[in-house]
Amino acid sequence: MxxxxxxxxxxxxxxxxxxxxxxxxxxxxxxxxxxxxxxxxxxxxxxxxxxxxxxxxxxxxxxxxxxxxxxxxxxxxxxxxxxxxxxSARQVEVTLPERRYELAGLLLAAAVEDAERTGETPRTALDRRAEELGRSLGEAARADSKQAGAGAESVLAVLERHGFEPRVSEDGIALGNCPFHSLAHAHTALVCGMNLCLLSGLLAGLGATGARAELAPAAGHCCVRVRP
CATH class of the missing domain: 1.10.10.10 (Winged helix-like DNA-binding domain superfamily/Winged helix DNA-binding domain)
Known part of the structure; x- marks a missing residue:
């Protein structure tokens, strides 16, 4: 990202x-x-x-x-x-906790353009774009590690790298940070759905067949949780 x-x-x-x-x-x-x-x-x-x-x-x-x-x-x-x-043309931004609002803006802009061009709903276009991006990020991470599939440690490492602050719990992996926090607070259904598609694509791209992303809102956590 x-x-x-x-x-x-x-x-x-x-x-x-x-x-x-x-x-x-x-x-x-x-x-x-x-x-x-x-x-x-x-x-x-x-x-x-x-x-x-x-x-x-x-x-x-x-x-x-x-x-x-x-x-x-x-x-x-x-x-x-x-x-x-x-x-240089490099942009440097540090936010604590980590936020990725530029990424969300790029996905939203691309979804609007796709919807105007194809006639699909902006929400459908956004979810598809997010899933595609997540899959490409997962595939890139898997190629870097030269592994056929990702184990739990690899999943944790990639989630950490992208600012989700993963924490292993009894029923899977809780995400302690949402990179899209303010947007998710103001537009919960839209942004949490985008985030779910992004993380589902990420797991698919990693080849993490033993894990799935699902919506599980909880106070102080990202709305998505990774479960076995």
Whole structure:
């Protein structure tokens, strides 16, 4: 669905250092990629300090590195391309507990477009889209693990990765967090149905034949529960 929580937290934490935040803000405000010398001059920093912070920001995916000849010349004698930095297109958001409202928005927008094109109801289109996405996420996770099917540990790991905070209980797996909490509170039937289809598809894609997702609303939990 998105970068792992650890990766997003690390990216945000990289901006905690004041000088690095100043370097990032300067690069982000520029209309084109800049060199470390330009950043050093604009931020009144030693060249090596600017380079250090720029490379740390690039390592965290907050900046892109490109190589270009600033003179516009090419061919022999044109010199080596300069190393330039620009803000990356990566979006970083950290919410605690984890929320995935962008994912819900993408599914809802796709469902409306499908309904207009095919004539099916938006609800039907949304459930189908959610199931397809869940299945693709499960298949990708299974391919990464190189397993024919998923056991309980694999199911728990994937649910944890996508922000559901799974907790093993006597009758299956309770989900301690709903990534769509506010939407589910305001539009319960629609969003919980979408979530059920998403998780059903996820289990199918994982090959978790010994588990099923079902609606089981409970206070303080996601409305979906995974049962044997």
């Amino acid at each position: 998105a970068d792992s929580l650890d990766a997003r937290v690390a990216a945000v934490a990289a901006l905690e250092e004041p000088t690095r935040r100043r370097v990032y803000d300067h690069v982000a405000r520029q209309g084109e990629a800049v060199t470390k010398d330009e950043v050093a001059g604009a931020c009144d920093l030693p060249r090596t300090t600017a380079a250090f912070h720029l490379d740390r920001l690039a390592e965290q995916g907050l900046l892109d590195v490109v190589f270009e000849r600033r003179t516009g010349r090419s061919g022999p004698g044109a010199g080596r391309p300069a190393k330039l930095y620009r803000r």
